[in-house]
Amino acid sequence: MIGHSLNRYRDAGLLILRVGLGLSFMIHGxxxxxxxxxxxxxxxxxxxxDFLPTFFGLAAGLTEFAGGLLLALGLLFRPTLFFLLLxxxxxxxxxxxxGAGYALLSHPIEIGIVLLSxxxxxxxxxxxxxxxxxxxxxGF
Numbered sequence: 001m002i003g004h005s006l007n008r009y010r011d012a013g014l015l016i017l018r019v020g021l022g023l024s025f026m027i028h029g030x031x032x033x034x035x036x037x038x039x040x041x042x043x044x045x046x047x048x049x050d051f052l053p054t055f056f057g058l059a060a061g062l063t064e065f066a067g068g069l070l071l072a073l074g075l076l077f078r079p080t081l082f083f084l085l086l087x088x089x090x091x092x093x094x095x096x097x098x099g100a101g102y103a104l105l106s107h108p109i110e111i112g113i114v115l116l117s118x119x120x121x122x123x124x125x126x127x128x129x130x131x132x133x134x135x136x137x138x139g140f
Contacts, residue, residue: 015074021114022072025084029064031079032057047090048097056090058109076128081119088112 020130032039037054044053047060063083070080091108123129 006090010014011125014121015126017072017114017118018123018127020071021111022056022068024070024072025064027068029061029066031032031064032061035061043094046097048098052060060087074123074129077123077127077129081115085112085115088115092106 035043040057041054043060044055045057045059049057051057064087067080067084067087070076071084088108088111092105092112095104095108100125
């Protein structure tokens, strides 16, 4: 019976997860955006991009910051998760290439698991996507 009574908080729980993880992505992405071409190139190369590493490094920072915002809002939810997952794969590749141990490898793996879970569960009722979908059904 307790499980059934807690189900009413499902959407609030998803909101807390989305906002918390979204803010974390934004905090990680903001310095990367401000880092400039040298940092972007380094990030791209660490992730294994020998072709256009500066572009891919900038894309990673932009994805983390803007994707974090979209995640927190629950807007364009599943496409955002896809791009954030790509960034986590890039981070994992960078750590593997650097010879990092599990302590560093675990972070992008764990966040990737959360992103995949979010993909299956959805953003919840308290999201911009839910509001937009509600208005589309009514005809607005």
